[in-house]
Amino acid sequence: MSKQILIIGGGVSGLTLLHYLKKRFPDEGDVHLRLIEKEPAVGGTIHSVRQGGNLFESGPNGFLDSKPSTLELIKDLGLNDELIQSGDAAKIRYICIKNELHALPSSLGGLLKFKPLSVLDKMRIPFEAFVPKGGHPEETVYEFGKRRLGENFAKYFLDPMVSGIFAGDAKNLNLQAAFPRMCELESNYGSLIKALFSLKKERKDQGADKDVSVKPGETLCSLRDGMGRLLDAMYQRYQKNIQLGEEAIDIQKVNDGVIVETDKVKYYADKVILCVPSYAAAKALKPLNEFLASELDDISYASLAVVGLVYNKSDFKNPPDGFGYLIPSSEKKEVLGVLFSSNIFESRASADQVLLQVMIGGVHNPQSVQKSREELIEIAKNEVKTVLATHGDTVDHFVKICPKAIPQYNKRYPVICQVIQREMTPYKNLHLLANYLGGISVNDCTFNAQKMAEQVQFENT
Ligand SMILES: Cc1cc2nc3c(=O)[nH]c(=O)nc-3n(C[C@H](O)[C@H](O)[C@H](O)COP(=O)(O)OP(=O)(O)OC[C@H]3O[C@@H](n4cnc5c(N)ncnc54)[C@H](O)[C@@H]3O)c2cc1C
Structure with missing residues (x-):
């Protein structure tokens, strides 16, 4: 009888895991793979939106070529032709102090x-x-x-x-x-x-x-249609194995496997890999191990709002050059930084326009994500007007509010990881994989997923 592997969560961690498990176990008769995702679409944090001639990213803008895992995945998926790299124009980065830009020394x-x-x-x-x-x-x-x-x-x-x-x-x-x-x-x-x-x-x-520079050999890469294309490509390829709009709500260990109850059905699986944020894993695992759940819940997340703004180039006295700028928290601003997205990758906006991505909130400003979309757009526009001296209004905008955007590897984090590892040891057929373990970057997620796919072994609990 074929073995059943159930992956919970269709972000980059879960989908990359599905991809490499499919490569390792191509025959459905030997190993049957299924991925469930609670949202109506895969992607999790990663989502690219085409609006008119502009491409907005609600999550990552790209990944660095300093590690091979995401590049390997792209090659594997036959997307090499769509790979793009940030140009020389995006090499300069700035720090903004008292509304003045200072080039980051390299x-x-x-x-x-x-x-x-x-x-x-x-x-x-x-x-x-x-x-x-x-x-x-x-x-x-x-x-x-x-x-x-x-x-x-x-x-x-x-x-x-x-x-x-x-x-x-x-x-x-x-x-x-x-x-x-x-x-x-x-x-x-x-x-x-x-x-x-x-x-x-x-x-x-x-x-x-x-x-x-200080970081030798690091160039930001993406795909022509944005980072979302990577996830869409995996979805297209493995659609048959993916169930959308289904949320895992309870996980129970049985003698030789795991039972997962979703809001729709119950699955039995020989192996379950939870590729969801730590707070979501905590919720699903609470009935199985309350202590483990409380430790998972202890990993805090930063909230964030991403505002994309499109201006006509003619609205700037000097259109911004470089990659963008970051703002030290001592400046006490709600804005964390501004990326000059259309400088980073060509074709993010038309040639006579400038696309900026303004990051608002973070752990220093948890109240920011409570604000309305209109208020967030206003904060973003004011920042751009003050620092980059725009004199016209935007021609397009985009807002994404992420109440739990990025896990924080805070002071207690190493202890939490040790406890999670210890508490998970008895559950040989249950694994955790996501950006709250082993790195938050897309490269970390793809690397960890590939490693897990290689390590999966069938054994009794
Ligand atoms: C604004 C922003 C910008 C970023 N920029 C960069 C960048 O430029 N470069 C970079 O390398 N990294 C960046 N990152 C980090 C990187 O994008 C993330 O760490 C990574 O995408 C996380 O992927 P994941 O699959 O681990 O988790 P997620 O993307 O959170 O995916 C988890 C999935 O699980 C699903 N799920 C949750 N609960 C359940 C359940 N009970 N049942 C079924 N499904 C469930 C969710 O709906 C989601 O689809 C950025 C992150 C953010 C938020």
Whole structure:
């Protein structure tokens, strides 16, 4: 008799898992695969919307080519022809302080010229190499920055970076969990400045171009029709195995498998993989293990509103150049940053228009997502008018409100992960996979899904 695998959740984690399991078990007679998704469409956080000539992203704008997993998935799905990369025009990134844009330094020289840093801050930079490595395991991103390069480094660089990636609070985000690469650089090179020089040299030795930034070799990629195309392609291919509009509400372990009750039917499966946010996993698992559910529920999420604004180019004295800007939380703004989307990827807007994506809310402003769409558009427009000096009104807009957008790898997060792992150990046929475990980026999700597909084994509970 064929084995049954049930995947719950049709975001990028669940769909990528389905894809790689389908490759591993092509014969339905051996292993039958089913994915259920509570919404009427797959995608979860990822959704691209074409409106007129503009393409709005309600979730990720893209993924970095520094890790191979998403590129591999795209190739596997035959989408290589649709792959696009951000151009050179999008290389410059800014930090916005007191409504003024400052180019983010990409070299030591740039760091020394960065105006918001004081002379004392700059004098400290060469001594970073002598700061002993290794903070405590619960060290936050902010504490790390302050320890290595001083308070203003944490405030002007790490705080906005955390806003841009996690919509989170650098003073609460666990460094090791949220940015393992930074810990690795400190541990391998003993210093961030030394790491920068060594990585530059390594790239030069490998024949890379001379213009090496702090993050070598990272280019943002997407698909011509947006990130949603990736999920649509998987849906089209595996439609037969996907059940939309069905919510898992209760999960029970039986002797040799798992019973999942949805709002429509009951499934028996030999293996169940829950690819849903932690709060949704908590709800479904509560009857099975209340303690596990309460730990899952302890992972907090940042709320976020994404507002897309389209202007005519002629409405700017100087149309914005570069990738976009981030705003340190010390500026006390509801806006976390603005992406210059039409600079990042061509064909996001017509040639005579500018598409901007304004991120509002995050953990510092949980009240923002309570606001109406009109209020959010107004906040976004005011920000753009103040900083980018627009003098006309928008020609189109888009709003997406995400009350629980991004999981926060906060101070207690490593402990929560240990407890989750321990509590899950007895359930050999039940697994958890989503962005609250092992990284929030699309690359992390596709990598973890591929790894899980390779590891699935059938055994009795
Ligand atoms: C605004 C925003 C911008 C981002 N930008 C980037 C970026 O530029 N680059 C990047 O790499 N990452 C980015 N991310 C992060 C990345 O997009 C997410 O971490 C990733 O898409 C999460 O995928 P997932 O499948 O793990 O979870 P989700 O996308 O949350 O998918 C979970 C799915 O499970 C379904 N579900 C929930 N409960 C049930 C249930 N009981 N039964 C059935 N189905 C259920 C949901 O409806 C959903 O479809 C961004 C995130 C946000 C919010």
